[in-house]
Amino acid sequence: MIELKTPAEIQRMHTTGRFVAEVLSELGRLADxxxxxxxxxxxxxxxxxxxxxxxxxxDYAPSFGRGPFRNVVCLSVNDAVLHGLPHDYTLRDGDVLTADLAVSIDGWAADSARTLVVGTAAEEDLRVIRATEEALEAAIEAARPGNRLGDISAAVWTVARDHGYPVNTEYGGHGIGRTMHESPHVPNKGRPGRGLTLRPGLTLALEPWFARTTDRIVHDADGWTIRSADGSRTAHSEHTVAVTEDGPLVLTRREDENPASRADPTGRLSASDA
Known part of the structure; x- marks a missing residue:
């Protein structure tokens, strides 16, 4: 069942979203x-x-994991992209790090993820990161009343295709609100004009994620961490978004993020943002 949120409930989710954004910004500053x-x-x-x-x-224990998950943030490195289980690993120069965080405050959840490069960045790593960011912004732009869910999925797929990246359809975005995962599922590949009609009050976690050279995944022995099947590096960008009468409202936007010029994926602001 899909629950549409009232403007007051969306504001409560926005409070949570701002906190999620602050934590991800702080983790980005600390990652070195x-x-x-x-x-x-x-x-x-x-x-x-x-x-x-x-x-x-x-304590999250879905059917696909080896639960319960006993951490508060997913940290995925290099070819790992989703559900990365924090472990005893020291970051190295050139590592690609994805941090994914979801919390609830006063019963309302928000979910967001970012990928950055630690130290010296390889251009091919920056390129896949930028592609997920562009795909996320395209998905957000499509989250308007009267559009269809397929318009969001097609927006992600179009950016991936234009950059030459394959798209995995096993994991994608989702509804969010009173819990982290609600209906509907939001695939990262789809056809425009198909699926659920978007209405004001719908709240979604949109999350494009790409691997550079494969759409296949493998799971670590920890039962959680998902990697690209061929070892190619990955990126993941996610925001919680509300569909409103005035268009999409991003509830987890970070202060160190400029969607027009894009923040440098090393975690530093670009010159145009300074």
């Missing part, structure tokens, strides 16, 4: 060569606890 993933995990725990928020990941 020599930093351990567990240090990032514990810092996120401290921030969530201080805010009185609740992690949507802690």
């Amino acid at each position: 060569v020599g930093v351990n993933l567990l240090d990032l995990e514990h810092h996120a725990r401290d921030l969530i606890g201080a805010r009185g928020a609740k992690s949507c990941y802690w």
